[in-house]
Amino acid sequence: MKKFLESKGFRELLRIVLAIAIGLTLGFIITLFVSKEPLEAYKTLLIGPLTQLNRIGDWLEQSITLILVGLAITIVFTGSLWYIGVEGQLILGALASGVVALYLPVPPFWRILIAFLAGMLAGFLWAVVPALLKAYLNVNELVASLMLNTVALKLFEFFLKNYIMPVNARSVSSDLISPQYLLTSFIPNWPFLSGIRNLWIQQTSVTYIVYIEIAAVIIVFYLLYKTPFGYELRTMGSNIKFANYGGVNIKRTMILAMTISGIFAGLAGVHLTLAIHDKLIMGMSAGLGFEGIIVSILAANNPLGVPLAGLLYGYLKTGADIMERTTDVSRELVSIIQALVMLLVTAERLLPAIQRRIEEKREENNKPNKKGESNVI
Amino acid sequence: MSFETVIRSIFSAFFIASVIRISTPIILPAMGGLVANQAGVSNMALEGIMNVGAFTGVIVSAFTGNVWLALLAGIIAGVLVASLLALFHLRFSTNLTLAGLAINLFCSGITVFLLFTLTGDKGNSASLASLVVPNINIPIIKDIPFLGQVLSGHPLFTYLAFALVIVVYIFLYRTRFGTHLRAVGENPEAATTLGINVTLTRYVALAISGVLAALGGMSLSMAYLQFFQSEMAAGRGWIGIAAVWLGNRKPLGVLLAALLFGLADAVANQLGSLKVPSQLVQMIPYITTVAALVVYAIQQKRNVIERIKKYQRENPEGTPAEAVAKK
Numbered sequence: 001m002k003k004f005l006e007s008k009g010f011r012e013l014l015r016i017v018l019a020i021a022i023g024l025t026l027g028f029i030i031t032l033f034v035s036k037e038p039l040e041a042y043k044t045l046l047i048g049p050l051t052q053l054n055r056i057g058d059w060l061e062q063s064i065t066l067i068l069v070g071l072a073i074t075i076v077f078t079g080s081l082w083y084i085g086v087e088g089q090l091i092l093g094a095l096a097s098g099v100v101a102l103y104l105p106v107p108p109f110w111r112i113l114i115a116f117l118a119g120m121l122a123g124f125l126w127a128v129v130p131a132l133l134k135a136y137l138n139v140n141e142l143v144a145s146l147m148l149n150t151v152a153l154k155l156f157e158f159f160l161k162n163y164i165m166p167v168n169a170r171s172v173s174s175d176l177i178s179p180q181y182l183l184t185s186f187i188p189n190w191p192f193l194s195g196i197r198n199l200w201i202q203q204t205s206v207t208y209i210v211y212i213e214i215a216a217v218i219i220v221f222y223l224l225y226k227t228p229f230g231y232e233l234r235t236m237g238s239n240i241k242f243a244n245y246g247g248v249n250i251k252r253t254m255i256l257a258m259t260i261s262g263i264f265a266g267l268a269g270v271h272l273t274l275a276i277h278d279k280l281i282m283g284m285s286a287g288l289g290f291e292g293i294i295v296s297i298l299a300a301n302n303p304l305g306v307p308l309a310g311l312l313y314g315y316l317k318t319g320a321d322i323m324e325r326t327t328d329v330s331r332e333l334v335s336i337i338q339a340l341v342m343l344l345v346t347a348e349r350l351l352p353a354i355q356r357r358i359e360e361k362r363e364e365n366n367k368p369n370k371k372g373e374s375n376v377i
Numbered sequence: 378m379s380f381e382t383v384i385r386s387i388f389s390a391f392f393i394a395s396v397i398r399i400s401t402p403i404i405l406p407a408m409g410g411l412v413a414n415q416a417g418v419s420n421m422a423l424e425g426i427m428n429v430g431a432f433t434g435v436i437v438s439a440f441t442g443n444v445w446l447a448l449l450a451g452i453i454a455g456v457l458v459a460s461l462l463a464l465f466h467l468r469f470s471t472n473l474t475l476a477g478l479a480i481n482l483f484c485s486g487i488t489v490f491l492l493f494t495l496t497g498d499k500g501n502s503a504s505l506a507s508l509v510v511p512n513i514n515i516p517i518i519k520d521i522p523f524l525g526q527v528l529s530g531h532p533l534f535t536y537l538a539f540a541l542v543i544v545v546y547i548f549l550y551r552t553r554f555g556t557h558l559r560a561v562g563e564n565p566e567a568a569t570t571l572g573i574n575v576t577l578t579r580y581v582a583l584a585i586s587g588v589l590a591a592l593g594g595m596s597l598s599m600a601y602l603q604f605f606q607s608e609m610a611a612g613r614g615w616i617g618i619a620a621v622w623l624g625n626r627k628p629l630g631v632l633l634a635a636l637l638f639g640l641a642d643a644v645a646n647q648l649g650s651l652k653v654p655s656q657l658v659q660m661i662p663y664i665t666t667v668a669a670l671v672v673y674a675i676q677q678k679r680n681v682i683e684r685i686k687k688y689q690r691e692n693p694e695g696t697p698a699e700a701v702a703k704k
Contacts, residue, residue, distance in 0.1 A: 034494045082474050133667075137674035140622070142421075142474065144670055146615050147663040154663075158656035290482055297475070330493040335486030342479040343461075347469035 012300045019344035020298075020312075027337040031329055041327040045334075048322035049315050055322060057204020061276055063307075063314030064206070064213055068268035069288050070295030070306040071220050072123075075261040077293075077301050078224055080237040083258050085130060085145035086265040087289030088152030089123035093269025095156050096122035098174060098280040099164070101181045101273065108180045115181070116270055123266020124259050126152060131258035135251040141258070149289060160280055173281035183207035183275045207275040209267075213307075216264060220303040223260070233257055265292075291317075294338050297345055313338065390526035392643065398531055399646070400639025402427070402593045402601060402610075404538040406617030407635045408545050409589030411628065414621050415549055416582030417562035421477020422462045423590045424614025425484030430455045430591030431598035432488040435605040436495065438508040447508065448595065455591020456584050458484060463583040467576050481614075489607045502598075502605040510534060510599045532600035534592065539632075541589065546628040558582055590614065616666050623669045625676075634669065641665035 024046075031038040049059045069086050076083040097119035104111055130148060133139035157172075164174045186208045187197040200206065224230040232253045236243040244250055272284050295313055299305030316338070320331035406423045413420035420426075433454035438447035462480050465471040493499050510533045519529035549555040560568040561578045569575055593613065598605045616638050623637075624630030645661040 030490075034490075084478075133671060133674070137671060137678060139667075139670045139674045140619075143615050143619050144667050146612065147619075147666045150612055150663045151660045154656040154660045158654055161656070162654060290478070293478055294482070330490055330499065332486045332490035332493065332499075335482060336490060339479050339483030339486055342482070343465055343471065343476060346475040346479065347465050347471045 016298060016300065016345055019341045022344055023337045023341035026340055027333055030333065030336065035327065035329045037327060038329075041323055041329040044326055045316070045319040045323045045329075047319075048326075049318040052203075053199065054203040055318060057200070057206055058321070059311075059314050059318040060206045060210075061204065062317050063311045064209060064271055065268050065276070065288060066291055066295050066314050066317075067213055067307050067310030068216065068264050068271065069292030070299060070310050071216060071303060072261040072264040072268070073292040073296040074299065074301055074303055074306055075220060075224070075233075075264070076257050077296055078230075078237050079233040079253065079257045080240070081134070081254060081257055082142040083127070083130065083134070083145050083261070084142065084289055084293060085127060085148055085152075085258075085262070086268075086292045087285050087287075088145070088149040089126045089262040089265035090269040090272070090288055091156045091285040092122040092126050092152050093119035093266030094273045094284060095159060095269070095280060096266070097270040098177070098273040099159075101177045102164070102174060102280075111181050112183070112274070115274060116267075119270035119273070120263045120266040123262035123264070123269065125262070127258040127262035128255075131255040134258070135254040153285070156280075157282065160282065164280060171281065173277075174279045176279050177274065181274075182278055183209055183271075186210045205275050205278075207271075209271050209275060212267070216267065217303055217307055220264070220306075224303060229253065229256060265289075291338075294342050297342050300345075390523050392647065393527045394531070395646065396636065396639050396643045397527070398535060398601070399642045400636050401532070401535045401538045402596045402613050403616055403620060403638050403642075404542065404632060404635040405534070405593030405596060406590040406610075406614050407620035407624070407631050408538075408541055408628070409586030409593070410617045410621040411624070411626065411631050412545060412549070412558070412589070413582050413586040414626055415562045416558045416579050417565060418463075418466065418579050418583060419473060419477075419618065419621075420459065420462065420583055420586045420590070421474055421618070422458060422480040422484070422614075423586070423617050424610050424612070425477075425481035426455045426458045426587050426590035427594035427597070427610035427614050428488050428608065429458050429484045430594030431609045432492065432502075432594075432605050433591075434595035435502050435505065435507040435598045436491070438599065439502070439505040442508070444508045444510055444599070447599070448510070448592075451591050451595045452588050455587040455594070457587075459583045459587025459590075460580070463580045467579055485608055488605070492605065492607065500607060505604070507604060508599065509603050510595075512600075532596065534596035534600050537592065538596070541592075542628050542632045549628065554578075554581075590617070593617070612663065616662070619666050619670055619673075623673045625673075637669070638662060638665060 027045075028038070028042055031042055035041045049055045069090065072086050072089070073084070097115040100115040100118045101111060104114060106114070126148070130139070130141055130144045133144060134141045160174065161172060165172060166175055184207060185197055185201050186206050187193055187200055189197065222230075224233065232243065232248040233256075235246060235248055236250060236253055240250065243253075268288070269285075273280060277284055291313065295306060295309045298309035298312065316334050317331075320334035323329055323333070324331040406427055409426075410420055410423055430451040434447045434451035437450040438444055441447065458480060461483075462476055465476045465480075466473050489499055492502060496502060496504050498504060512530050512532050513536060515529045519525045547555075549559060557568065557573045558578050558581075560571070561573060561575050561582075565575045568578075594610060597609050597613075602609075617635070620631050620634035620638060624632070624634040641662045645658045648658045648661075649655055651658075
């Protein structure tokens with residue numbers, strides 16, 4: 001137990017918890033200034049999501065998206081690649097899976113399967129160009145991916161408005177995808193579960209993508225920590241020159257990291273189309289790319305932490321939506337809180353725990369002398 | 378409208394004037410990015426500062442009825458946001474990119490949050506009677522046929538932007554502090570040994586870039602349009618950063634790069650009247666930016682190769698280590 005309390009992971013956790021506490025406190029202070037009923041508003045934000053089943057459903061649905069985009073960002077950030085094209089990958093993944101689910105003339109099972117693959121492939125392919133540019137020409141991936149995000153959003157709008165939207169549609173969206181091509185509930189269709197299953201289906205759209213997501217978390221963890229690619233990516237992330245001298249194929253690692261991360265962003269797009277909206281609609285990706293960054297930061301870039309971080313952020317987002325509906329405080333309060341938390345978490349010298357870690361590192365730096373000598377002998 | 382009319386209109390005085398007008402909100406943040414970049418800290422929060430500047434200008438002008446007070450408030454807001462970035466990066470060692478991203482999120486969050494609190498609307502501030510910075514007609518030039526249309530009648534911000542390019546040039550290359558600033562960017566250790574305070578210099582550089590980016594934001598909300606919109610900068614902060622690179626980190630180069638992006642924007646506006654789907658046309662500025670990044674990257678690569686070749690020409694023996702090995 002004592003070992004755990006002194007471990008690096010625990011301090012990291014402490015730091016993040018502390019940052020969240022500070023962020024929430026600052027959020028409350030802001031609420032005091034703008035709201036007529038600040039206590040009610042903040043209470044709604046903090047416990048609102050648990051008060052009804054459909055709100056719990058909202059929470060889980062939001063979290064599923066956030067965890068997938070968080071995983072996507074975790075992969076690239078591990079390699080210190082500032083590729084944030086997640087929003088573009090996600091919207092094109094949604095488009096591809098939506099088109100398949102709407103039009104491809106094959107039976108439901110195949111249609112859904114192909115929709116999944118199409119969404120993942122779209123996310124993968126959208127990263128190919130910036131990845132090649134980064135690897136071969138060292139084009140700045142941050143600005144390039146942000147620009148390409150806008151291009152992807154315009155592409156989505158182009159196809160939606162010109163080809164997919166029915167002529168007499170009331171909003172800018174496709175037809176509803178018929179139910180047999182949508183994802184079904186995550187609760188298996190067994191007789192003794194039927195009561196609870198029907199209740200969840202009526203009030204939520206949490207689908208079996210939950211299981212795919214659990215697998216995705218494990219896959220990403222395995223990929224980053226148990227494969228040569230993961231080792232190379234992490235080496236590259238901590239010191240690209242060292243990785244280069246050490247024989248890491250930098251170009252291949254960069255390209256793989258960005259494109260693989262696209263698969264998970266595309267998967268998030270599939271979830272939005274086939275589980276949340278049940279159709280293609282304008283603005284379905286709003287801001288999700290950046291939220292992936294927050295999730296990844298909250299998870300300290302650890303794939304196993306991403307589900308926790310995603311659930312936490314999803315909880316706050318759901319609480320914020322309820323708060324906006326029932327009180328006079330708008331949901332952007334959570335964006336402010338999250339941005340502050342992100343600043344606090346990434347500020348290496350701000351919270352005291354990290355200072356101790358720096359001291360530890362100093363000690364470690366002093367130690368290797370001994371090791372070095374013994375190696376020489 | 379036919380293709381021919383579009384082509385013809387592109388060579389008109391009106392079009393050139395529109396390029397100048399549209400470039401303004403890119404030139405200003407690009408100059409801000411340049412000052413920060415020269416000091417060795419890329420200002421990754423330009424986008425957010427533009428949004429905050431645009432918002433503050435509109436709100437203050439609506440509530441005080443004074444344009445100049447609004448400008449001042451917008452600039453102060455920009456400096457405050459830039460200081461936040463400076464504080465976290467310089468004092469707390471936050472990674473510059475992450476701090477920039479977080480501050481951008483903070484800016485888009487807080488502007489929409491306050492807009493909703495003040496107006497009950499999340500999209501724009503059209504319900505507020507905010508003020509516009511006046512257009513300026515230059516006395517004699519405005520009567521010259523072609524030139525008058527091109528050069529006269531722009532908003533104050535446009536003239537300010539071009540003037541600031543010169544000011545930035547003089548500041549960076551002709552003042553003591555500007556030289557120190559470039560030294561800090563070039564080699565912070567050497568600058569320290571000369572007694573230059575690196576942290577303070579970078580802090581000031583970021584604050585200056587905050588002023589310029591805030592002006593860029595206000596040129597959007599108080600001249601280009603007459604109200605604030607959520608996410609008003611729409612990527613111009615990032616395009617400004619790209620302009621800094623493409624312009625090879627020199628004031629004139631950055632100005633030309635910003636004008637190029639403005640041109641792409643203006644062409645997109647013109648093509649909007651053709652029967653081309655508007656979404657495809659709207660991609661032009663963003664694709665141009667990516668293309669510009671590629672051009673810059675190729676240039677950089679060629680420079681490195683040339684430097685190696687030059688070295689090899691001058692030292693046929695190879696590097697000192699290789700020369701020793703040969704012997």
